[in-house]
Amino acid sequence: MPELAEVEHHRRRWNAGLGHRVLGVELHAGKRIFRGNDLDLLQRTLRRAELVSSEARGKQMLFRFSKNGWLGVHLGMTGELRVEGAGFQPDRHDHLALRQKARVLVFSDARQFGRVLFHAGEAEPEWWRKIPPALTSSVFTLPHLQAFLSRRARAPIKGVLLMQECFPGVGNWMADEILWRARLHPGQPAGRLSNRQIRVLWQTIRWVCRRALRIVAQDYSDPPPSWLFRHRWEKGGRCPKDGSELARATISGRTTAWCPQCQPAASRRSHRVSGLPLSRKSGGGTG
Ligand SMILES: [Zn+2]
Numbered sequence: 001m002p003e004l005a006e007v008e009h010h011r012r013r014w015n016a017g018l019g020h021r022v023l024g025v026e027l028h029a030g031k032r033i034f035r036g037n038d039l040d041l042l043q044r045t046l047r048r049a050e051l052v053s054s055e056a057r058g059k060q061m062l063f064r065f066s067k068n069g070w071l072g073v074h075l076g077m078t079g080e081l082r083v084e085g086a087g088f089q090p091d092r093h094d095h096l097a098l099r100q101k102a103r104v105l106v107f108s109d110a111r112q113f114g115r116v117l118f119h120a121g122e123a124e125p126e127w128w129r130k131i132p133p134a135l136t137s138s139v140f141t142l143p144h145l146q147a148f149l150s151r152r153a154r155a156p157i158k159g160v161l162l163m164q165e166c167f168p169g170v171g172n173w174m175a176d177e178i179l180w181r182a183r184l185h186p187g188q189p190a191g192r193l194s195n196r197q198i199r200v201l202w203q204t205i206r207w208v209c210r211r212a213l214r215i216v217a218q219d220y221s222d223p224p225p226s227w228l229f230r231h232r233w234e235k236g237g238r239c240p241k242d243g244s245e246l247a248r249a250t251i252s253g254r255t256t257a258w259c260p261q262c263q264p265a266a267s268r269r270s271h272r273v274s275g276l277p278l279s280r281k282s283g284g285g286t287g
Contacts, residue, residue: 004169005216024099042118045069058168076113153191159252232257
């Protein structure tokens with residue numbers, strides 16, 4: 001599933017169409033990705049409209065057109081944005097095609113967990129304004145992270161990092177990468193992190209987001225072999241730091257990989273300090 005950096009990469013693909021008019025709009029009306037949209041209005045507005053700008057926030061993208069047209073895109077699991085040549089004819093999974101003079105901007109989604117959200121108006125749509133600040137921005141502060149973790153104190157930290165209301169754009173692989181680099185066990189309850197661990201986590205979130213954007217968004221390259229990313233998918237994958245075999249379990253409903261050496265389960269001592277019984281379930285597999 002596309003995360004922060006993959007989404008940014010897809011957004012940039014459509015940059016080829018910036019400053020050019022849409023001459024024709026072809027779409028598969030009735031498909032799930034269009035639910036809730038006024039498709040007549042979408043077609044009327046986007047026809048003859050110029051693609052003016054675009055932006056990505058977390059897993060969402062917003063394309064701004066002249067004539068007060070705004071096209072939101074969420075890629076879901078299998079969605080992708082492509083640019084095809086002028087003579088291109090949409091296939092069965094190419095649910096939206098914006099035809100320009102020299103190219104066709106295509107949104108394709110085989111499994112249709114993606115979404116198109118069209119909005120007409122002078123101001124950007126309300127759902128866009130509600131997306132929380134980027135993790136790379138100065139608004140995502142250490143106190144902001146601390147407060148959020150304390151409100152989700154019992155949830156495993158892995159599941160908390162997937163909550164888009166605080167961590168827009170973080171998905172399964174980024175959450176595993178962050179926890180591995182911050183040396184935190186994914187099943188550890190968010191409320192049991194020390195101040196020092198929270199500080200390291202905050203720095204690591206920002207580092208991983210910046211690097212992923214730089215590496216993946218550029219040309220869809222994989223991060224280097226020093227990243228957990230390169231080893232977490234393979235059976236028998238090993239920690240690039242110490243060669244330990246990676247552990248795997250379902251935590252917060254998602255397949256999670258971690259290094260038992262770098263990310264040991266929380267010690268008994270921390271349980272005693274917090275005054276909670278040792279047998280208390282952490283809400284996730286501890287491998
Ligand atoms: Zn390790």
